Amino acid sequence: MSRYAYVNGRYLPLRDAKVHVEDRGYQFADGVYEVCEVRGGRLIDERRHIERLQRSLEEIRIPLPMSTKALGVILREVVARNRIGYGIVYLQINRGVARRDHAFPSPAVAPSVVVTARPLNKARNEALAKNGIAVIGVPDNRWGRVDIKTVGLLPNVLARQTAIDQGARDAWFVDAGGYVTEASSANAWIVTKDGTLVTRRADHAILRGITRTVVFDEVKGQQGLRIEERSFTLEEAYAAREAFITSASQIVLPVVRIDGRTVGDGKPGPVATALRQEFYRYAEAG
Ligand code: PMP
Numbered sequence: 001m002s003r004y005a006y007v008n009g010r011y012l013p014l015r016d017a018k019v020h021v022e023d024r025g026y027q028f029a030d031g032v033y034e035v036c037e038v039r040g041g042r043l044i045d046e047r048r049h050i051e052r053l054q055r056s057l058e059e060i061r062i063p064l065p066m067s068t069k070a071l072g073v074i075l076r077e078v079v080a081r082n083r084i085g086y087g088i089v090y091l092q093i094n095r096g097v098a099r100r101d102h103a104f105p106s107p108a109v110a111p112s113v114v115v116t117a118r119p120l121n122k123a124r125n126e127a128l129a130k131n132g133i134a135v136i137g138v139p140d141n142r143w144g145r146v147d148i149k150t151v152g153l154l155p156n157v158l159a160r161q162t163a164i165d166q167g168a169r170d171a172w173f174v175d176a177g178g179y180v181t182e183a184s185s186a187n188a189w190i191v192t193k194d195g196t197l198v199t200r201r202a203d204h205a206i207l208r209g210i211t212r213t214v215v216f217d218e219v220k221g222q223q224g225l226r227i228e229e230r231s232f233t234l235e236e237a238y239a240a241r242e243a244f245i246t247s248a249s250q251i252v253l254p255v256v257r258i259d260g261r262t263v264g265d266g267k268p269g270p271v272a273t274a275l276r277q278e279f280y281r282y283a284e285a286g
Helices: 024-028 046-059 068-081 122-131 154-165 210-221 234-238 270-281
Strands: 004-007 010-013 031-039 087-094 112-119 133-139 170-174 180-183 187-191 196-199 226-229 242-247 251-258
Touching (some): 010 068, 133 242, 154 170, 210 251
Antiparallel strands (some): 004 112, 031 087, 087 112, 187 196, 187 242
16 A cells, blocks of 8 residues: 655655755754554544654754644644554654754754654554563663654664664663663563552653553552652562553553563563553543
């Protein structure tokens, strides 16, 4: 099936969807992005993703190039044109096109806007969740503002490839103090021996995941679950009862091995499984 993209005001077949070589997103990773899950053709948690986008843009001083309502229309149009039932929609906004110079273009140029969408394989994702994944710890060598969702993802790319090269599925970044920050494209969680959910505080060292936020709401809605926002080490994670990661494209994905050590009994645990199953009772479908 042909795929379509939105590029700066036009809907184009993917093969014709191109950006300028002097786009600052291309030359400096001077841009931000969002990824939203699509389920039953509907955007999941659009409002929160757009709010986070606005925050990312503000932090790097790119003006919102159109109303959030207009952005929503484009997202939906790209989902519809690509006939996505289950998948993801990707939105990127860059500072724009200008002769290569580190400083912001002066006068300012129009930001670039690109939207693409693609289907995800539901059976494959469900199988992953049923078996759980292996992760490895890698040093967190990223810049100090990874709370901003910028397209500058080279450390994340290298971390993911290192994990794959070692037979794992993903990497958990570990900061200089020995504490886990997050996964290469997801937030990291453990469930301790006494049943407490632990995930790192959302400061400048992690991205405040939308899925993470929804899981907080889920936990509040479920009896008997405790949650602590604090740092944890890899050693604590090895000894945890359960571990999992959260992201828009995988929701709640159990982690069953960390650095070759089995977590819990080596199978997805009941807390992660329940959070995954109940997720859509707490997410917003638009
Ligand atoms: N951390 C990083 C580094 C990510 O790239 C992502 C996925 N975009 C997340 C966390 C999870 O965020 P979300 O739940 O909003 O997808």
